[in-house]
Amino acid sequence: MSAFLIRRLLRFVVVCVGVSLVTFAILHASGDPVALIMPEAPEADRAKLREALGLSDPLPTQFVRFVSNAARGDFGRSFFHREPAFRLVVERMPTTLALTSLAVVLALAVALPVGIVSAVRRNTLIDHGATAIVMLGQSMPVFWIGIMLMLLFAVQWRLLPVSGWETWASMLLPAVTLGAFTTPLFMRIIRSSMLEVLNLDYVRTARSKGIAEWIVICRHAFRNAALPIVTVIGLQFGLLLGGAVLTETVFAVPGVGRLIVGAIRQLDFPIVQAGVFLLAMVIVTVNLLVDVLYVYLNPTIRLR
Amino acid sequence: MAVSLSRESLGHVAATPASRGSRAWRRFALNPATVTGMLILLVVAGAAVAAPWVAPHDPAKQSLLRRFTPPMWQAKGNPAYPLGTDQVGRDVLSRLIHGARISLLVGVAAVVVSLAVGVTAGLVSGFVGGKVDTAIGTVVDVTLSFPQILLALAFVAALGPSLVTIIVVLGLTGWERYARVVRAEVLALREKEFIEAARAIGVGRWRIIFRHVLPNTVPSIVVLSTLQVAQAILAEAALSFLGVGSGSAYPTWGQMISLGRDFVTVAWWLPTLPGLAILLTVLAINLVGDRLRDALDPRAT
Numbered sequence: 001m002s003a004f005l006i007r008r009l010l011r012f013v014v015v016c017v018g019v020s021l022v023t024f025a026i027l028h029a030s031g032d033p034v035a036l037i038m039p040e041a042p043e044a045d046r047a048k049l050r051e052a053l054g055l056s057d058p059l060p061t062q063f064v065r066f067v068s069n070a071a072r073g074d075f076g077r078s079f080f081h082r083e084p085a086f087r088l089v090v091e092r093m094p095t096t097l098a099l100t101s102l103a104v105v106l107a108l109a110v111a112l113p114v115g116i117v118s119a120v121r122r123n124t125l126i127d128h129g130a131t132a133i134v135m136l137g138q139s140m141p142v143f144w145i146g147i148m149l150m151l152l153f154a155v156q157w158r159l160l161p162v163s164g165w166e167t168w169a170s171m172l173l174p175a176v177t178l179g180a181f182t183t184p185l186f187m188r189i190i191r192s193s194m195l196e197v198l199n200l201d202y203v204r205t206a207r208s209k210g211i212a213e214w215i216v217i218c219r220h221a222f223r224n225a226a227l228p229i230v231t232v233i234g235l236q237f238g239l240l241l242g243g244a245v246l247t248e249t250v251f252a253v254p255g256v257g258r259l260i261v262g263a264i265r266q267l268d269f270p271i272v273q274a275g276v277f278l279l280a281m282v283i284v285t286v287n288l289l290v291d292v293l294y295v296y297l298n299p300t301i302r303l304r
Numbered sequence: 305m306a307v308s309l310s311r312e313s314l315g316h317v318a319a320t321p322a323s324r325g326s327r328a329w330r331r332f333a334l335n336p337a338t339v340t341g342m343l344i345l346l347v348v349a350g351a352a353v354a355a356p357w358v359a360p361h362d363p364a365k366q367s368l369l370r371r372f373t374p375p376m377w378q379a380k381g382n383p384a385y386p387l388g389t390d391q392v393g394r395d396v397l398s399r400l401i402h403g404a405r406i407s408l409l410v411g412v413a414a415v416v417v418s419l420a421v422g423v424t425a426g427l428v429s430g431f432v433g434g435k436v437d438t439a440i441g442t443v444v445d446v447t448l449s450f451p452q453i454l455l456a457l458a459f460v461a462a463l464g465p466s467l468v469t470i471i472v473v474l475g476l477t478g479w480e481r482y483a484r485v486v487r488a489e490v491l492a493l494r495e496k497e498f499i500e501a502a503r504a505i506g507v508g509r510w511r512i513i514f515r516h517v518l519p520n521t522v523p524s525i526v527v528l529s530t531l532q533v534a535q536a537i538l539a540e541a542a543l544s545f546l547g548v549g550s551g552s553a554y555p556t557w558g559q560m561i562s563l564g565r566d567f568v569t570v571a572w573w574l575p576t577l578p579g580l581a582i583l584l585t586v587l588a589i590n591l592v593g594d595r596l597r598d599a600l601d602p603r604a605t
Contacts (some may be wrong), residue, residue, distance in 0.1 A: 031463070036462070139583050140586075
């Protein structure tokens, strides 16, 4: 167990370094970011900015400085807002995490019952219906789902606000949009995990002992299917945050995603780097927690 | 046994009606879902190839007199503009037809890039093993630590938006699935008798990889590729929705949704129809891909 923990933590550190390298590369991908930021400025001004940003040092020096600054939460000042980029991103993090959590809760509320029922009643009308919904849902762009919901609930029926994040009513459409994007994903994972477990001998044994079917499903089958479900959902967290970025843009939700998208359009690199880095850290941490939880909750591994 | 199986997946034996390959193939080809998907794809691909000839109007031609003409089945519709016009009077149908070009081109080309990178990484990872395997695994872990769309967006913006940039960036942010699938197949195949036999009679390492291992991974790669094209089309649409499209004035479906979003209160068809085009195309690819998986890869179901 502790050997696993140490190995897993080591991998965490290595991946963190890799994430910093990629984030660092965003600024340098263009070759000369200063030419990109101020295309019409005279060379003297450009040289001044290059000096101020430390861009004239050798790349390895710059990378070490980037990592040590990033570790202290310093990504420089936003070119546009003239404030520390890190703070601007951290301020908006709760909104993004709230949107994501709401969406996960909504998606689980739908996907758990439907996924379990369609596994138990395999190849029935319910199962085929659920499979069709999964198929449709995975073929729609999430931002389009958002605009269609907006068209119906905010424009046509005038039930909910078009955009924003100030009231509970305004949170509903973004949460439902991201939830609708997430539900098919979860539904497929839950269905296939349940199918795998339902065919096992111990489930048949439980049934043959005369235990009520719903107890067999909930207590015997689901308990063992739950673990892979958690793992796969953890692995899909990047997709979920990507969906959050698009949802925030559609509904003007003041979260990290919208901040980064705006910053990318303005070539405000400190914010882009801070935002991309922090979102990646969220994903890396979620993956670490899921892996540790998996080993901790799985007695066959824990006892070894 | 192992040798004959590998031949079969290469298509050498597939001609005999009794073989598993041809039965699976017939089940695939006659499936209503496959037929529907293929028909939709034929229409979309045909529209993309023949866009300048089949589009009723010039997709860039503006006319302020005609702006916000609704689709023809609505009260103020005009049959000359069957799907209506946009905020500057451009024909929506013609723009949709031309938009199919970018979607399909980027979708397929990005997957070709992913395929080249991912299959190479997977083969090397599975065959060489050891430190190289760990290193490639770490690169995969790092790639998976970012929301793909955000990473692609940042790099496309930094490199300057262009069609080639989009294709390369989407390709380089979507290769890890190939690496994982091919690596797993190589690890499984490495232990098979026919590979061992080849090694025993002195066949070189690279010849084993290219003549014996790679052909056996083809079914999984084909299945994965169809589904990846669907993902790449969605990703391209998301990029142009977020405003870093190909950088040209050429219409794309994502960009049409993005522009249409601002007129959602006055012209419902502007954001709705391009989304339906994406939905139909991606759905068709997914339908065909799923059936293909059932036919080629019985383990996955």
